[in-house]
Each structure stands twice: as structure tokens, then as C-alpha cells.
Amino acid sequence: MTAAGANARIGRIGLYVLLIWTCLFFSIPLLVVIATSLKSSDEVRAFSIFSLPTEPSFAAWIKAWFAACTGLNCGGVHVGFWNSVRILIPSVAISVMAGSVTGYALSHWRVRGANIIMLFLLLGAFIPYQVILYPLVKMFSTIGIYSSLPCIVAVHVLFGLPVMSLLFRNFYAGLPEELVKAARIDGAGFWRIFVWVMLPLSVNILIVATILQTTGIWNDYLLGLIFAGRDNMPMTVQLNAISTTSTGVIEYNVNTAAALLTALPPLLIYFTSGRYFVRGITAGAVKG
């Protein structure tokens, strides 16, 4: 074998070694949390969280789901889970619909000021939540829905509007104008073209948008904390409260199980439809 060939082979090996090392960096935190969640309380106290469980059991998962405590309230994370589901479904449905209609109106209809509206949407996506939280609280208090399910849904729709609208705008702008022109000549109006021409072509982008919003809203913490109210606390808020409760012995197996239960829905989405997830994340990130 030539020297160049040997060098190339060493290079290939080095490449795989580097990749495997970085993959360990990415996977070990998750594996550690999974291992800890499968341990008994005695085992958690005796060893570091890096050790493997000797007798894996789902006892901590069951306790996390039904009986994990936030202070004196021991209802388990299933309360937060169902709160998150109740927040998620209307928020995602409304924000995806609003985004697709707005994006469509901005792309195939000549509306004066469309470029300015898009600039407003684009800049709106950059505004830190902290800048507008307090005025929003005031507004929702004034109309009397602050700290309720409609309130948190409205807030998610609001904060989803810029990214959703631009995502759909960019998609529809890429479709040939002839589609709309032909439909117009056939006498179809704004809504008929949307429903019969645009929506059937939008399946992929609808999936991307739905996944982007679902993971984003499920993973939200700050908005849920401020706007949902005590009766609708999403799972992330409950999880953080459970894990930072400092009374008594900290049950790391229960806390890790609660964390995994919270991370499970977005992880399932990622592992079943990763392609759409990555497309949404990169589109949302690069555009917004």
C-alpha cells in the first residue's frame, strides 16, 4: 500500500473516532437520565447517576406520573401532561391555520403594503418575550381572560404568528402564479382558491408547521408560567417545580422519570418524523 493510501486510511479512522466521541457527548446525558429513572431509591442514594441500574424497574415512572410532588401537592405529572395537551391542540390548530391564510394572502394577492407587513412580521419574530410580557398581561387582564386557558392559547397563537406566516408565505410564493391565475379565470375567489388549489398542495408544509408549533409549544416554559394560570400549568412548569422542590430527600429517580415523560412527546415526534422536524427548525431558524 502507498503512503498516501495509509494516510487516507488513518484519516478515515480518525473521522469515525471523532464522530463516535461527539455522539457520546450527545447521547450520554439522555442515557444517564434514562438509567437513573429505572433505579430504586436506595440505588440512587448509593451510587452516582452514571451507574447502570441493577434491577431496572418502572416504579419511579409510575410514581412520577401519579404521585410526584410540587411542595405539598402530590398529583404527579399527569396533571401537567393533560394541561399541556389542552393548551397544545387549540394553539397549534389556530396558529397553523392563521399562518397559512396570512401567508397565502401575502403571497398570491396584490395587497398594498405587503412588504411592510412582512418586515413587521420578520422583526416581530426577533423581539424578546421579556419586552412585551408585561403589557400583554395588562391587556389580557383588561379584557378579563388573564390566567386562563383561552389566554395561554391566544398568547401562543400571537407568538406563533410571525414565524408561521413567513413560513407559509415563503412556501406559497414558490408556487407558480399560473395556478392562481387559472383558478381566477374559472371564477374562483380568495377562499375557493385557498381551499381547492392551495391546501391540497400544502400537505408537506402543513406537516412541517404543525410539528414546529407542536414541539415549540410543548417545550414552552415562560409563556405557560406567566399566562396559563395555576389550573392550567403546562408540564414543563410542573416539572421544574417538582425538580427544584427542596423539601425532604430529593428523589432523583422520580425527577428524571418526570423529565423523560415531559421530553417524550417531542422526542417521539422527532424520531418518527425527523425530516419534517429538521426542515421546520432550520426554516424557522433561518427565516425568523
Next chain:
Amino acid sequence: MAGATKIGRAYRARSLTAKLVLAPTVLVMLVCFYGSVVWTVYISMTRSFLLPIYRFDGIAQYERLFATPRWQVAYGNMFVFGTLDIVGTLFLGILLAVLLDRGVRFEGMFRTIMLYPLSISFIVTGLTWQWVLSPTIGFQHFVRELGFPDFAFDWITRPDRAIYTLVFAGIWHQSGLIMAIMLAGLRGIDREIWRAIRVEGIPTWRAYISIILPMLRPLVVTCIVLIAIAVVKSYDLVVAMTNGGPGFSSDLPGKFVVDFEFERANIGQASAAATVMLGSVLAIVAPYLYFELARRDR
């Protein structure tokens, strides 16, 4: 002729629908986003404390803010965390993109592992890293169990080091995204360029550093802007990982604002701090958008 006018009239009617559809969006953006921004910026220039007061008071809130030790720490931390997080995430993300670009087996598996943290919330990410780095149960304890009883890695509990531990979690969560963006860019490089590089006999690593990555400079800038904005906005991660502690040593502006607004009920200070956050984002975004739009026009 008649047909043409008919189409013309119908067209106008339909674009009225489009206007009606856009009206609520415009209204919501103007009131909830921009109206709120104006309100917050104005309140930061009043004497508001528990309740908003609307009499103009100049920059007194900002003077007080920058004289507050907790804010000095939080604001400084943003730069420490930001610099290390940007450098680390960018380095790892680009490195991984280049490695995958070399054509490896099991690429799908590697990508899946690198990108999954992105789907996990910052709360779960923060808690996970809090546990991993905790001296009593995490990495330090593990190494001691292996037979090194003097091993110490307790940064997360040290006021002078806790801010650095956030960088681990930040890199872990974000570098997959940078990898995905950069890999897409690398895949878009013209094959002819690679052929020329091979003909010239330039070593591959050298080609990446001197030719390929400079070609992708706009994409790299986009990545830097993305991470930088995420740093200014970051809140959940620090809440879950250190809760700003020990003391206020790992505080960040985002947490400072929320604490002052909703726990200490000091709207004036919170608004001033929020305005500084907004200014920081604008300082990143405005030049970026300006140059990006200018570049696209060319």
C-alpha cells in the same frame, strides 16, 4: 372586452378579501407587538415602580439599573456565556458538518443522535445537565467511584464558575442545528470546485479552511446571528440548570427581567432591563438584515 373588465372587477373584489384577512394580523402585530414595545420602552423612562406612572423621567432607571450589582453580573454573564457558547457551538457544529460531508457510513444515525437534543425543551436540558454536573450525584461522584477520590469538578456549585456550565448545555442543545444548516450549505458546493481542488492536489482539510468555508461565509454569519439572538433571549435554560445561582452568580438578563417584573414587582427596572435586551437583539439583527438584504439585491 367585457370579459376583461369582469376579471378586473372580480380581481379587485377578491383582493379586498385578502385585505380583510390581513387586517387582524396587522392589528395584532401593531397593538400586541409594537404597541407593547413602545409601552415598555416608555415605561423604562418613567419613575414606575409597583404600578406604571406615565410622567417622563429621563434615563434615571438606566442609571439605577447599571448601578445594581445583580444587573452588572447578569449583563456581564450574557457576554461571557454568549462568547463561549457561540465559539463552542459554531466550532462543533461546523466540525460535525465537515465530518459528515466527507461521506460516512451510518450518516443518518449520526445525524439523528446529533439533532435529537434540539427537540428537547430547555427545561429538560437544563435539569439534565444540572444532574450530570452535580458534584454529589453526577460526574464528579462517578469519577470518584472509579477510584479517584480527590477528583473535583464542582463548577455548577461555584459562584465563579457556574456561568461556564451553562455553555455545556448550550452547545449540547444547539450544535446539531448548526451542523444541519452548514451541512446543507456544504452539500450545495459545486462539484467542479472539488474537482479543481483535487486536480491542484490541495489537502482536504486545507481546502475546507481556505476555500470551502470562506465560500459559505454568509451561512456562517447567519449561524452566529442565530446563536447570538438565542443567547440574549435565553431564560428557561438558566432557570432549570442553576436558577441563576449560586446567589446571582449565573443570572442572565432574561431572568432578571422576569424576576423584577413578576416577583419583585418593579416595573421600571424590569422595563429598563427589557429595553437593554431589545437593544442587544437589534444591535445583532439590524446590521445583519441590512447586509443580508443588500447582498440579496446584488
